[in-house]
Amino acid sequence: xxxxxxxxxxxxxxxxxxxxxxxxxxxxxxxxxxxxxxxxxxxxxxxxxxxxxxxxxxxxxxxxxxxxxxxxxxxxxxxxxxxxxxxxxxxxxxxxxxxxxxxxxxxxxxxxxxxxxxxxxxxxxxxxxxxxxxxxxxxxxxxxxxxxxxxxxxxxxxxxxxxxxxxxxxxxxxxxxxxxxxxxxxxxxxxxxxxxxxxxxxxxxxxxxxxxxxxxxxxxxxxxxxxxxxxxxxxxxxxxxxxxxxxxxxxxxxxxxxxxxxxxxxxxxxxxxxxxxxxxxxxxxxxxxxxxxx
Ligand code: AMP
Ligand code: MG
Numbered sequence: 518x519x520x521x522x523x524x525x526x527x528x529x530x531x532x533x534x535x536x537x538x539x540x541x542x543x544x545x546x547x548x549x550x551x552x553x554x555x556x557x558x559x560x561x562x563x564x565x566x567x568x569x570x571x572x573x574x575x576x577x578x579x580x581x582x583x584x585x586x587x588x589x590x591x592x593x594x595x596x597x598x599x600x601x602x603x604x605x606x607x608x609x610x611x612x613x614x615x616x617x618x619x620x621x622x623x624x625x626x627x628x629x630x631x632x633x634x635x636x637x638x639x640x641x642x643x644x645x646x647x648x649x650x651x652x653x654x655x656x657x658x659x660x661x662x663x664x665x666x667x668x669x670x671x672x673x674x675x676x677x678x679x680x681x682x683x684x685x686x687x688x689x690x691x692x693x694x695x696x697x698x699x700x701x702x703x704x705x706x707x708x709x710x711x712x713x714x715x716x717x718x719x720x721x722x723x724x725x726x727x728x729x730x731x732x733x734x735x736x737x738x739x740x741x742x743x744x745x746x747x748x749x750x751x752x753x754x755x756x757x758x759x760x761x762x763x764x765x766x767x768x769x770x771x772x773x774x775x776x777x778x779x780x781x782x783x784x785x786x787x788x789x790x791x792x793x794x795x796x797x798x799x800x801x802x803x804x805x806x807x808x809x810x811x
Contacts, residue, residue, distance in 0.1 A: 521775035533752035543705040545762040562774030563603035569781035577638035587702035590712040613644040680750035691755035702763035
């Protein structure tokens with residue numbers, strides 16, 4: 518087992534049936550006891566990721582979709598910035614999902630995600646995703662109304678149906694060679710408060726602060742209920758959730774990096790082999806370049 522496989526194992530949920538959020542401690546740091554050690558591992562993870570991504574791109578067969586979900590201030594943006602720091606931007610596509618636009622609301626809810634799916638050979642990151650459809654939309658009844666779904670279709674089963682549809686969508690992606698890996702950055706309510714206060718204290722962080730964040734915080738318990746049910750119903754072998762302890766940023770970043778490395782290593786990626794015809798072409802090119810007056 519590689520270091521990455523070992524490190525992420527306790528946080529990977531492939532079968533949600535027994536999942537309970539209370540069994541996962543947001544302040545957990547596994548076997549790592551210092552920020553320094555975590556930073557060393559993160560650097561190692563980032564280096565491996567860069568190598569693996571280069572092969573993923575060259576091979577041009579598999580695609581990888583990474584989904585980040587969390588409460589505000591859990592560190593999603595930091596994960597994108599730090600974990601992906603070593604990868605070639607050409608092989609990586611990041612998309613942040615916001616409150617749906619008019620145009621997006623004119624469609625079914627998966628429509629906007631379909632359009633942003635990563636190409637083969639690429640790593641795509643959804644900063645928030647269609648999972649908001651069973652999170653914020655579940656917590657605030659008004660957001661569901663805005664979707665203008667015919668009322669006969671909106672029954673008490675709607676969340677169960679959404680879980681089913683999401684599972685089917687992810688199975689479809691898996692069968693097409695688009696791997697889906699989902700991350701819930703598990704932040705404690707107490708640490709969120711500390712980070713919000715930090716944002717208020719530091720002028721460089723003011724832009725990150727919005728009054729809406731404080732309002733959402735009031736719905737903490739409803740959100741935690743929705744997150745738990747989401748993981749119970751959508752953690753599968755082909756599209757697992759990672760419940761990442763997020764009270765220590767240095768730890769959450771290394772866990773996400775390790776999960777990505779572990780996923781890419783499993784693919785046994787290799788550079789495409791060139792055939793005899795291509796080898797001849799390369800020899801001819803060398804001969805031409807090495808000619809005296811070339
Ligand atoms: P942020 O990621 O902090 O820039 O905020 C984006 C906001 O968009 C969050 O408050 C999300 O809850 C909200 N959002 C994202 N997707 C949806 C959706 N499908 N329906 C309603 N609100 C959403
Ligand atoms: Mg925000």
